[in-house]
Amino acid sequence: MKITRMLIGLSVLCTGAAMAADPATIDWTRIKATSVPLFYPGQSSYEWLRSAAHKGASGKVENGQSCVSCHDEKDAEKDLGNELVKGGRLEPMRVKGKNGFVELGVQAAYDARNLYLRYQWKTNNPQAGTEHQYLRFGGKEWKVWGFPKLDKVVQEGKQPGIYEDRISVMIDDGKVRGFAQQGCWLTCHDGSRDMPRMASPEDAAANPLLAAIKKSDLRKYLPETRTDPSNWKTGKSLEEIAKLKADGKFVDLIQWRAHRSNAVAMADDGYVLEYRLADAGKDMFGGNADAKTHEPKFMWDEKKMGFKSIRADSPARKANLFLVREQNAVPFDPNAGWKEGDLIPDYIISREDAKGSAADNNAIASWKDGVWTVVLTRPLGLRNADDKPLQAGGLYNVGFAVHDDNITTRGHHVSFVKTLGLGAKADIEAVKLP
Numbered sequence: 001m002k003i004t005r006m007l008i009g010l011s012v013l014c015t016g017a018a019m020a021a022d023p024a025t026i027d028w029t030r031i032k033a034t035s036v037p038l039f040y041p042g043q044s045s046y047e048w049l050r051s052a053a054h055k056g057a058s059g060k061v062e063n064g065q066s067c068v069s070c071h072d073e074k075d076a077e078k079d080l081g082n083e084l085v086k087g088g089r090l091e092p093m094r095v096k097g098k099n100g101f102v103e104l105g106v107q108a109a110y111d112a113r114n115l116y117l118r119y120q121w122k123t124n125n126p127q128a129g130t131e132h133q134y135l136r137f138g139g140k141e142w143k144v145w146g147f148p149k150l151d152k153v154v155q156e157g158k159q160p161g162i163y164e165d166r167i168s169v170m171i172d173d174g175k176v177r178g179f180a181q182q183g184c185w186l187t188c189h190d191g192s193r194d195m196p197r198m199a200s201p202e203d204a205a206a207n208p209l210l211a212a213i214k215k216s217d218l219r220k221y222l223p224e225t226r227t228d229p230s231n232w233k234t235g236k237s238l239e240e241i242a243k244l245k246a247d248g249k250f251v252d253l254i255q256w257r258a259h260r261s262n263a264v265a266m267a268d269d270g271y272v273l274e275y276r277l278a279d280a281g282k283d284m285f286g287g288n289a290d291a292k293t294h295e296p297k298f299m300w301d302e303k304k305m306g307f308k309s310i311r312a313d314s315p316a317r318k319a320n321l322f323l324v325r326e327q328n329a330v331p332f333d334p335n336a337g338w339k340e341g342d343l344i345p346d347y348i349i350s351r352e353d354a355k356g357s358a359a360d361n362n363a364i365a366s367w368k369d370g371v372w373t374v375v376l377t378r379p380l381g382l383r384n385a386d387d388k389p390l391q392a393g394g395l396y397n398v399g400f401a402v403h404d405d406n407i408t409t410r411g412h413h414v415s416f417v418k419t420l421g422l423g424a425k426a427d428i429e430a431v432k433l434p
């Protein structure tokens, strides 16, 4: 045993490859947890923060002053979240039972290969939110079943609230102007989904930038990609945006998704520049509905699962139930005697199919006694055009967000910006592993 270990050690030395830690066996009890307060932000957009409604603060925010230079009182985040979640000027679609505040524990470690971020938070629901939307057979057609809780159809009781839990981090390496002061709020704009004056598909189609990048809605963007940051319609040219990207003026956005990435022990990899974009390559998940027929592309393998589909009252819904291409899926059979109410997941997940820069991040996770524990593994020194190359000695500005309780878009809890140091002084200091 000893000899094999020595041999492995030697071969590693010889090839010059560095050893990576196994995230499951890192002794996290020896690593300090930083408590990061997250609050419900409602519709506090880039534009609202610069408007007269943000009393006495609009000019200072416009001039780049940091949020916490004013919001610095004890429990500032808790007070903001508990107020905003009640509904009112910044929350027109109040969600019943929603919490205003989440305490996120963050621990960090690194070795020569990777950064490891360990997150812990107590979910609003007494179960893990690993379920995501389904395709439901209505007798003739298959249609999406289950929507996020900010959607009207859920608020009116016409659809169940179903959406995966998530923990996300935005990372800036100091190249994005204003991120160190105002964090995620640089990316959140009026016109985006569930925000004031939400762009319709027609608005998007009429906009040269969104049309050029083939998007039919507006999502996060950075101010520098617009000639007027407060007007998403004023997009710069693709050439100018390519230059910003080459200069590293984008933020990395890594989302661990309790359904669509957790099923294959990964986290997704994206970035925000002119839109919220996935990195090059292929994500670990894709839509399971055929674009033309709307029928599912895959169903569960009955030989392995005991069923091809489930129903709203199936006990299987309570388990972590995923449709994974290389594990439990077979091509959909349209002639399998489908009955009204049959449900098949709306997403097909695959680790084998995930490719390129979009497939950089791994994660392990467990939900126990009401608490998610997620360990994200992010390689250091990535050289992809859409990644921030993290490295030992590096200092980063980070913003965190948690989605739970079957919700998406702004229905999350977010942090003011924090710093993360890999061997550098910071709010969250990553410990070097032996």
Ligand code: HEC
Pocket (backbone or CB within 6 Å): 041, 044, 049, 053, 054, 055, 056, 057, 060, 061, 065, 066, 067, 068, 069, 070, 071, 080, 083, 084, 090, 181, 182, 185
């Ligand atoms: C110059 C000081 C100052 C700065 C900088 C500032 N704020 Fe404020 N903010 C305030 C004050 C004062 C209020 C309360 C105003 C009111 O109630 O109308 C407020 C209110 C808010 C509210 C609304 C709370 C509610 O209950 O309606 C939000 C959300 C908010 N700020 C977020 C931010 C964020 C995010 C930033 C950074 C991008 C920021 N603020 C920067 C001073 C500031």
